[in-house]
Amino acid sequence: MKTENAKSKIRNPYIPYPVRIDKITIxxxxxxxxxxxxxxxxxxxxxxxxxxxxxxxxxxxxxxGESPIGIASSPTExxxxxxxVKRVGVLTSDLHNSEEGRIIGVRGPLGKPYPLxxxxxxxxxxxxxxxxxxxxxxxxxxxxxxxxxxxxxxVTCIYGARSPGExxxxxxxxxxxxxxDIDMYITxxxxxxxxxxxxxxxxxxxxxxxxxxxNAIALVCGPPIMLKFTFPVxxxxxxxxxxxxxxxxxxxxxxxxxxxxxxxxxxxxxxDGPVYTYQQLxxxxxxx
Amino acid sequence: xxxxxxxxxxxxxxxxxxxxxxxxxGYQLYGPSLDGGEATIAQIAxxxxxxxxxxxxxxxxxxxxxxxSEVLCRFCRGEIIPDAAAxxxxxxxxxxxxxxxxxxxxxxxxxxxxxxxxxxxxxxxSTVVISAVCSSPEDTCFCTSxxxxxxxxxxxxILLTDLGESHLLEPVTPKGEDFLxxxxxxxxxxxxxxxxxxxxxxxxxxxxxxKIDLEGIAERFARAFxxxxxxxxxxxxxxxGICTYFCPTCHCFDVTDEMVHENGRRLRTWDSCMxxxxxxxxxxxxxxxxxxxxxxxxxxxxxxxSVDNYGELFCVGCGRCIKHxxxxxxxxxxxxx
Numbered sequence: 001m002k003t004e005n006a007k008s009k010i011r012n013p014y015i016p017y018p019v020r021i022d023k024i025t026i027x028x029x030x031x032x033x034x035x036x037x038x039x040x041x042x043x044x045x046x047x048x049x050x051x052x053x054x055x056x057x058x059x060x061x062x063x064x065g066e067s068p069i070g071i072a073s074s075p076t077e078x079x080x081x082x083x084x085v086k087r088v089g090v091l092t093s094d095l096h097n098s099e100e101g102r103i104i105g106v107r108g109p110l111g112k113p114y115p116l117x118x119x120x121x122x123x124x125x126x127x128x129x130x131x132x133x134x135x136x137x138x139x140x141x142x143x144x145x146x147x148x149x150x151x152x153x154x155v156t157c158i159y160g161a162r163s164p165g166e167x168x169x170x171x172x173x174x175x176x177x178x179x180x181d182i183d184m185y186i187t188x189x190x191x192x193x194x195x196x197x198x199x200x201x202x203x204x205x206x207x208x209x210x211x212x213x214x215n216a217i218a219l220v221c222g223p224p225i226m227l228k229f230t231f232p233v234x235x236x237x238x239x240x241x242x243x244x245x246x247x248x249x250x251x252x253x254x255x256x257x258x259x260x261x262x263x264x265x266x267x268x269x270x271x272d273g274p275v276y277t278y279q280q281l282x283x284x285x286x287x288x
Numbered sequence: 289x290x291x292x293x294x295x296x297x298x299x300x301x302x303x304x305x306x307x308x309x310x311x312x313x314g315y316q317l318y319g320p321s322l323d324g325g326e327a328t329i330a331q332i333a334x335x336x337x338x339x340x341x342x343x344x345x346x347x348x349x350x351x352x353x354x355x356x357s358e359v360l361c362r363f364c365r366g367e368i369i370p371d372a373a374a375x376x377x378x379x380x381x382x383x384x385x386x387x388x389x390x391x392x393x394x395x396x397x398x399x400x401x402x403x404x405x406x407x408x409x410x411x412x413x414s415t416v417v418i419s420a421v422c423s424s425p426e427d428t429c430f431c432t433s434x435x436x437x438x439x440x441x442x443x444x445x446i447l448l449t450d451l452g453e454s455h456l457l458e459p460v461t462p463k464g465e466d467f468l469x470x471x472x473x474x475x476x477x478x479x480x481x482x483x484x485x486x487x488x489x490x491x492x493x494x495x496x497x498x499k500i501d502l503e504g505i506a507e508r509f510a511r512a513f514x515x516x517x518x519x520x521x522x523x524x525x526x527x528x529g530i531c532t533y534f535c536p537t538c539h540c541f542d543v544t545d546e547m548v549h550e551n552g553r554r555l556r557t558w559d560s561c562m563x564x565x566x567x568x569x570x571x572x573x574x575x576x577x578x579x580x581x582x583x584x585x586x587x588x589x590x591x592x593x594s595v596d597n598y599g600e601l602f603c604v605g606c607g608r609c610i611k612h613x614x615x616x617x618x619x620x621x622x623x624x625x
Contacts, residue, residue, distance in 0.1 A: 012406040014361070063363060105368060263585075266592070
């Protein structure tokens with residue numbers, strides 16, 4: 001199957017690339033988070049889809065619509081894309097009911113990535129909560145890739161979930177905990193009988209870990225309530241507002257700044273975001 | 289003056305020949321239809337004898353570039369088929385008022401900005417816009433307050449002025465010039481008197497319009513974000529969205545899929561920031577939970593964000609939102625300093 005995109009030089013930004021669901025992984029105990037491994041049907045589409053950590057794409061289910069989802073894979077993982085999808089509405093439920101081998105569409109990459117150029121040469125503090133950890137997983141994989149690791153200094157990651165069963169990417173978390181290239185602090189709001197790890201909310205753990213703000217940049221992704229309590233801790237640790245980076249979510253349709261619905265003030269989350277600095281965010285209306 | 293060289297004129301009695309020649313040259317001609325007492329834009333094929341004796345069209349020409357509903361692509365058994373009805377053919381849009389033509393130039397800023405919207409661009413590229421100078425503004429008109437004029441040329445390829453006995457045709461763009469050259473045997477050079485008469489008509493029309501001082505409105509609105517400025521209009525607002533549907537620059541759209549058995553299509557349809565569903569997240573969270581935030585969004589988008597992003601007010605002063613609001617919300621009362 002060829003798409004218009006593959007045939008025409010001028011890309012129609014509304015036509016998705018066809019992809020095959022190669023593998024579906026259930027990520028959590030609640031079984032409402034699944035990671036889809038997608039493989040492009042056409043090599044030229046794969047080559048056209050050049051992305052960086054922090055970007056997102058519209059997952060397209062023919063007959064159901066499209067949904068903007070952060071890209072969980074890293075460009076250093078070649079041959080496939082990963083998207084971790086929470087089952088919430090019509091489209092995501094349909095995706096969850098997919099069988100491996102199903103053909104869906106991917107439209108993107110969309111939005112701005114994390115500021116890798118600014119992060120270069122700095123200590124990187126990655127703070128994630130809940131299922132918003134997806135593009136941070138992409139970032140960690142990207143930084144830890146042998147060809148990239150030396151571009152960044154010390155990498156610290158604080159990742160929290162409601163309960164042990166809700167932690168995503170469990171195998172990788174184990175690998176990263178054993179990897180001297182990254183300091184992992186995994187926490188859950190409340191553990192169970194078998195949990196021997198840390199307990200406590202992400203902002204509290206951040207306060208305990210107290211990463212130095214010296215030559216450092218913090219990437220924050222999580223539910224609004226976590227963000228609300230994390231920003232003050234980072235400011236207290238002397239992180240300048242422009243060195244606090246956050247990724248936002250918004251209802252979207254076109255993904256290219258035309259359909260008019262995802263704006264926060266004079267910016268469109270789809271094309272000016274989803275990555276913002278805390279400094280930018282402070283100057284925008286709190287309409288998110 | 290360059291204008292005196294390129295401006296053409298055509299006797300009214302020969303204008304039917306002109307419109308007929310347009311159709312004969314393979315253009316689809318969209319122009320004024322006065323059937324039923326209300327001026328609307330319709331495709332003209334059988335009755336090329338058009339008159340510009342109306343104030344303004346009920347609806348703007350937005351639909352010709354951003355249709356109320358448009359197929360983006362089709363699906364068949366999981367395959368994506370780009371919309372087959374891709375070629376709309378070449379078109380002439382005749383007789384829209386300069387406010388609506390200016391609205392097209394504003395829509396260009398959104399839809400032709402990279403990545404260009406293929407569907408919009410195709411329609412835009414294939415259309416020659418001939419706007420008609422406005423000689424009889426309505427009570428609700430305020431184009432001169434938002435940087436327009438009854439004879440604004442923005443968004444037009446050719447500006448037409450009804451001079452009584454003749455029509456003045458002034459090319460604005462190279463596209464308009466090329467178009468007029470195709471029909472040079474039907475037109476003649478405009479006289480100095482005709483150009484003077486046009487100026488008189490424009491001045492008279494402009495003088496009939498109220499002027500609101502909107503200097504610095506973008507900053508004024510940005511400062512008023514948290515103020516009670518939005519209370520009065522939003523408390524009355526029914527959230528019907530008619531203002532956004534009539535607005536020639538409102539371009540927000542939804543994308544939805546329709547499926548019948550194994551065949552489906554992806555449609556884009558007009559949407560409105562005045563609706564609660566517009567920003568409702570799947571999680572149930574809504575960043576604009578009440579009509580206050582939604583009303584504010586509409587005003588901020590037109591008078592502040594658009595200035596930041598495109599350097600333009602996204603209002604052309606056509607007054608349709610005022611005319612059609614079922615609860616008489618008058619935009620002018622909100623934007624006035």
